[in-house]
Structure formats: C-alpha cells, structure tokens
Amino acid sequence: MRPSSLPRVMIEPLVRATLLEDLGRAGDITTDAIVPADLTVKTVFAARQPGVVAGLDLARLAFALIDPAIRLESEKDDGDVIAKGDAIARIEGPARGILTAERTALNFLGHLSGIASATASVVAAIAGYKAQVVCTRKTTPGLRSVEKYAVRAGGGSNHRFGLDDAVLIKDNHVAIAGGISEALRRARARTGHLVRIEIEVDTLAQLAEALDQKADAVLLDNMGPDMLAEAVRLVAGRAITEASGGIALANAAAVAAAGVDLMSLGWLTHSAAVLDIGLDFIE
Numbered sequence: 001m002r003p004s005s006l007p008r009v010m011i012e013p014l015v016r017a018t019l020l021e022d023l024g025r026a027g028d029i030t031t032d033a034i035v036p037a038d039l040t041v042k043t044v045f046a047a048r049q050p051g052v053v054a055g056l057d058l059a060r061l062a063f064a065l066i067d068p069a070i071r072l073e074s075e076k077d078d079g080d081v082i083a084k085g086d087a088i089a090r091i092e093g094p095a096r097g098i099l100t101a102e103r104t105a106l107n108f109l110g111h112l113s114g115i116a117s118a119t120a121s122v123v124a125a126i127a128g129y130k131a132q133v134v135c136t137r138k139t140t141p142g143l144r145s146v147e148k149y150a151v152r153a154g155g156g157s158n159h160r161f162g163l164d165d166a167v168l169i170k171d172n173h174v175a176i177a178g179g180i181s182e183a184l185r186r187a188r189a190r191t192g193h194l195v196r197i198e199i200e201v202d203t204l205a206q207l208a209e210a211l212d213q214k215a216d217a218v219l220l221d222n223m224g225p226d227m228l229a230e231a232v233r234l235v236a237g238r239a240i241t242e243a244s245g246g247i248a249l250a251n252a253a254a255v256a257a258a259g260v261d262l263m264s265l266g267w268l269t270h271s272a273a274v275l276d277i278g279l280d281f282i283e
Contacts, residue, residue: 002079003152005057015061017142018104022281026101039095041281045088045109048276052120053088054078055112055152058146059105060089067097079116079153088277102279110274112150119154120273122252122265129256131243131263136158138266147269159264167191168219169199180206184213198242207231211238220260221245228258 046057053076063070070093076082088109091098122133133156139147148158160166169183177183180199187197198217201207203219204227210218211234220231222245235241242262243255 002077003149005078006145006149008057008061011058011061011257014063014143014146015058015108018107019062019065019101022104023100028096031096031099035096035099035203037094037096040093041095041098043091043098044280045091045106046088046278046280047082047088047131047279049082050081050083051113051117051156051275053080053082053109053113054116055109055146056089058108060103062105062108063091063093063097066101066259067094068094070097070101071253078157081120086176090282091279098279106277106279108146110181110277112146112153113275113277114272115147115150115269116139116154117275118268119151119156121249122263124153125249125252126256126263129253129259131256131260132157133268134242134264135268136160136244137162138270139267151268153205154268157262157266159262162173167195167197169197171200171202174200180209181213182209184215198240200244204231205266207234215239217242219244219264225251225254225258228255228260231255232259 034268037276049112056074063072070091072089072091074089075087119133135148135151135156136159144161144186148161151158155281160168167187174180174183177186184197184199184256191197196216198219199210199215199223200219202212202221207218208255217240219242220228223231223243228243232241232274240262243258243260247255247263247265252263
C-alpha cells in the first residue's frame with residue numbers, strides 16, 4: 001500500500017535534528033580526515049532481509065541537507081514489498097556527504113521499514129476478515145507522525161494521533177468518574193458534535209452500560225476470542241468495536257474472526273524490529 005508522502009515541512013525538523021545530534025560539535029572528523037573532498041561515489045541501499053519499505057523521503061532529505069549535490073534515485077517506493085538483496089535506492093555524489101549522512105538515513109529507513117513490515121505481516125494474517133489493523137499512541141517521542149506514516153505504508157490504519165483529536169475514556173478515567181455512565185456523560189457534555197467518544201470496557205456488563213449510553217466506539221480490552229465474539233453480538237452494529245491488548249501475530253486471525261472492526265497493536269510502533277538495510281558501494 002503506497003501512502004501519501006508527508007510534506008517536507010513535517011519531516012525536515014526530525015531529519016535536521018538527527019543530523020545535528022550525529023555531527024556534534026566538530027562534524028564528521030573521521031570522514032573529513034580520510035576521504036578526499038573531490039571524491040564521488042555510487043552506492044545502493046540494499047535489503048538484507050525481506051520486508052516493506054518506508055522512510056525513503058527521510059533518507060533522501062538526510063543526504064540533501066548534508067550536500068545538495070547528492071542524488072538519491074528510488075528503485076522502490078514506500079509501501080513496496082522487497083526481497084532479500086533488492087536494491088531499494090541508488091545514491092550518487094560526493095563521498096564525504098554520503099558517508100556523513102549514511103547513518104541518519106539508514107536509521108530512519110530501517111526503523112520505519114521495520115514498522116511497515118510488522119504491520120504488513122499482521123494485515124496478511126487477517127486477510128479475509130473485516131478488521132483493520134491500527135496503531136496506538138505508544139510511539140517513540142518526537143517520531144509519532146513518521147511512525148504512524150510507516151503503519152499506513154504497511155497497510156494499516158491510524159488510531160488517535162494525540163489527546164486532542166478524539167475522546168478515549170480509559171479505565172482510570174472511569175474510576176475517577178465513578179463509572180461508565182458518568183464518564184460518558186461528562187465527556188459528552190464537554191465535547192463538540194464532531195468529536196467521537198470511545199470508552200474502554202473490560203466486561204460484558206460494562207459493554208452493555210456503554211451501549212445504553214450510546215458510546216460511538218468501544219475498546220474491548222484484553223478479551224479472548226470467545227468473549228470478543230459475544231461482545232460483537234451484543235453491539236450488533238451500534239458502535240465501532242476495537243479489540244486491544246495481547247494481540248500478536250500468532251493470535252491475530254483468531255481475534256479478527258470474532259468480527260471486530262479494529263485491532264489496535266501498540267507493539268507495531270514501540271517494539272517492531274528494524275529492517276536490516278545496508279549501504280553498499282558499487283564498483
């Protein structure tokens with residue numbers, strides 16, 4: 001699935017800050033000492049393992065910010081499935097700039113491709129069911145926009161981007177409010193007509209109360225497949241159903257088979273393994 005690219009104004013601060021972190025106070029003293037200033041090279045981003053690509057725009061920008069003379073030509077696009085050994089992009093230009101930007105470019109490309117690949121694996125595991133795979137707010141501080149972009153590149157969808165774009169009443173909110181009904185009443189009294197309200201429930205009794213109060217969506221927390229199926233029957237289309245908690249690749253199909261609308265997986269962004277990608281010189 002090829003997602004819409006993020007505008008440069010969104011990603012440049014991330015890439016610039018990462019380059020500055022790497023350059024420190026004196027720049028790339030190793031490369032500057034060893035590599036001739038006028039040397040140009042041809043290189044390639046090569047996949048060391050299969051997966052799904054994400055993050056090429058950030059990699060391209062890392063090189064461009066170090067030296068505008070560096071050219072990155074994509075062989076693949078974000079959202080493309082790749083095999084081990086595939087060329088993802090070719091990078092040509094001044095050797096100093098390529099080596100200086102290499103780690104920043106690969107950090108973004110490997111991390112975001114890892115998220116896209118993990119997402120794609122779950123999407124494939126539940127093919128044929130109506131459930132959508134969504135991410136959460138369990139993201140790396142400062143990288144939420146690009147990590148959620150990577151989920152979209154892997155065929156998933158996004159949950160909330162922040163605390164301000166939807167109401168999600170969690171168990172602690174319910175405890176403070178004194179119950180499901182009161183929490184929903186308070187939320188509805190303070191939110192506009194365009195804001196959806198979702199509430200977390202742990203039991204079928206809580207679910208019934210949430211449905212009586214006409215919640216827009218219900219987060220079915222840590223329910224097994226049988227209980228999820230019963231919850232879906234109780235909802236009967238009156239609210240969006242979201243399964244959350246304990247969902248892994250191994251049990252994703254069983255959760256989807258319960259008939260839920262959404263499956264939220266925090267590990268897609270906080271624990272997905274980096275996709276192994278290397279920068280190789282072309283003879």
